[in-house]
Amino acid sequence: MKLPQSVGEVLREHVVLENESIDRMYLNVYVPQLQRIGGVVWYLRGHLGQRFASTVAIAPKTEQFVAAIEKFAKRRGVDVVSFRKDQRKDDVTQEYLAKFEADEGVLYIGRAQEKARVVRTEKRHSTITGGTYPWVVDGSAFVNYYYFYCVDEDFGPFFLKFCSYFPYNAKLCLNGNEYAKCQLRKQGIAFQALDNGILSCADPKALQRICDELDATKIDGLLRKWLDRLPHPFDDKDRAAGYRYELSILQAEFALTQVLDHPVTGRVFFEQVIRENLDIGRPDQVQLIFNRRVTRRTPGRFRTRVITEGVTPSLHVDYKRSRIKQYHKESQALRTETTINDTRDFGIGRLLHNLPALRRVGFAANRRLLEVERVSHDCALGEEAFQDLQHPRQIAGQRVPALRFADPQVQALLHALLMFVFLPQGFTNKELRQVFAVLLGKCSGEIKPGRMSYELRRLRLHGLIERIPKSHRYRLTEHGLRTAMFYTRVYARVLRPGLAILSAHDDKTSPSPLHRTFQAAEKAVHSWCDNAKIAA
Known part of the structure; x- marks a missing residue:
């Protein structure tokens, strides 16, 4: 077997199955009107008819809800498991899954104490009358959560957990890869499963179509279906008045799975990637991947972490509260996975109907990471392309000055370009001029716009940058990215240290x-x- 020599060769010639899918999703299940104190007060006074707003009247509803859960478990013969501190819930679930034989149903109910947002009533004193009055406030407390671990015929295993205290917020957790497996079985398409993915499939196009069809409507349908089956804290009167659960996105994972032909191929990939991309967590590189600009005021850490589990390391790139993880899954597939913990990191709302926009961000980030890795590892230029840059040329009747290797001005110019590779909207004369001046050891005002226009023209005619239509902005081409990386890396890693040794x-x-x-x-x-x- 011939071993691949580069990242590009691995991705081009050794991937036998590729698919993009939503992986795990963690969703907030809540009643919108009850998320603010004003809405709670209206619920207590306007809906329940209280003269003074007080959550004391909610206590019977809480007791009824907990009693309904216990009654449901007894009637259905479902175990109620009290989770111990630090106990892995997944391990318990796997034990129940191994014994479960029905198409769908409740595996078991878990109970655990967790911190939650609650609404309280506190006693306040009037400065005018001296008397006391109730006042509704937000707070937090450790309360019982009830986990309903279920199996759905369309989605496979999932769980829905309810807070047992008003306003009874809940969480829904599902897995898009399990959804894909269920749909493949229903359609009679043969496949071989990974632990959390697909290893092989008789119809790869059908697999991708199924993954693409998982949308907000289907996810919302899953919630409605099981709210009708499980104990519900809000009665018919509440729901008729509009107090109904809605969904928002707390966390979403978007995975690109590329099954490789041999385990050694994955090891070759990571050996090359780890060496060349330890700096990919720097702000200038993070922006390239996540398609978002980073400034001094951007919160969060920007870093690359290499974590070794067993033999093969995994690569982690952080951006604000989101991250990309890349690892060799079960020594059989390359998994590139973007986890978004706050949709607002990307200017997207949290409501479930924003899922299409979030998918585009997640899947594009995966692809951009692979593209950066491919180009950064294989940035060599051919002899002809290299020589074309060393001498002045005539292009379309225009004389184009050379971009000579090791020329300090050229090295600074190409280094400056790499600082803007991350911005999809490109860069302007002024933006590049400021970075270029700093790299030359000058003040930003010392490089005039006319000088920068000359450099931009030189780069454009050599094909290293292109002008964005209907704008005064430019962006780096693939040839430009490859050239800039070649010039800067060869100079920094070979020429400069080599000359230092010889001299x-x-x-x-x-x-x-x-x-x-x-x-x-x-x-x-x-x-x-x-x-x-x-x-x-």
Whole structure:
């Protein structure tokens, strides 16, 4: 078997199955009117008819809800499991799944104490009358949560957990890969499963179509279906008055799974990627991947983490409250996974109907990470392309000055371009000029707009940048990205350190094997010239 030599070769020639899918989704289930104190007060006074707003009247509703859960468990023969502190809920669920034989139903009900947002009534004193009065306030408390672990015929395993305290907010957790498996079974399409994905499929196009069809309507339908089956804290009167649960996105994972032909292919990929992309978590690189601009005021950490689990490491890139994780799944597939913990990091609302926009962000981030890895590892230029840049040229009747390798001005210019590779909206004359000046050790005002226009023209005619239509902005082309990476990397990693080694004259301070080899070669040449009576 021939081993792949580059990241690009792995992605181009060794991927046997590829699909994009929503992975895990964690959704907030809530009644919108009860998320603010004003809405709670209206519920208590306007809907329940209280003279003074007080949550004391809610206590019977809470007791009825808990009693309904216990009655449901007893009637259905469902176990109620009290989770211990630090107990892995997934392990318990797997035990119940192994024994579950029906198409759908409730596996078990879990109970755990967790911190929750609650609404309280506190006693306040009037400064006018001196009397007391109730006042509704937001607060937090450790209360019982009830987890309903279920299996749905369309979605597979999922859970819905309810807070047992008013306003009874809940959480829904589902898995898009499990949804895909259920749909493949229903359609009679043969497949082989990964732990959390698909290893092989008889109809890859059908698999991708199924993954694409998982949308907000289907997810909302899952919630409505099981709210009708499970104990509900809000009665018919509440729901008729509009107090109904809605969904918003707390966390969403968007996965690109690329099944590789051999386990060693994945190891080759990560060996190359880890070495070349340890700086990908820097703000300038993060912006390229997540399609968002980072400024000094942007909150959060921007970093790359390499975590080794077993033999193969995984790569983690953080941006605000979101991150990309890339790992070798079960030594069989490359999984690139964007996890969005706050949709507002990308200027997108949290309501479920924003899922299409969020999908575009997540899947595009996965693809951009792979593209950066591909180009950063394989940034070599052909001899002809390299020589074209070293000499002035005539392009479309216009003389184009050279971009000579190792020229300080050219190196600074191409380095500056890499600072803007992340921005999909490109850069302007002014933006590039400011970075270019800093790299040359000058103040931003020392580089004039006319000088920068000259450099932009030179870059554009060489094909390294292109002008964005109907704007005064430019963006880097793939050829430009490859050229800029080649120039900056070869200079920084080969030429500069190599010249430093060769120019050292003190053997004690420069014990480099390369330096000693050149010294030996120089002595041999001088000796030969002396023997041959040739002046060196």
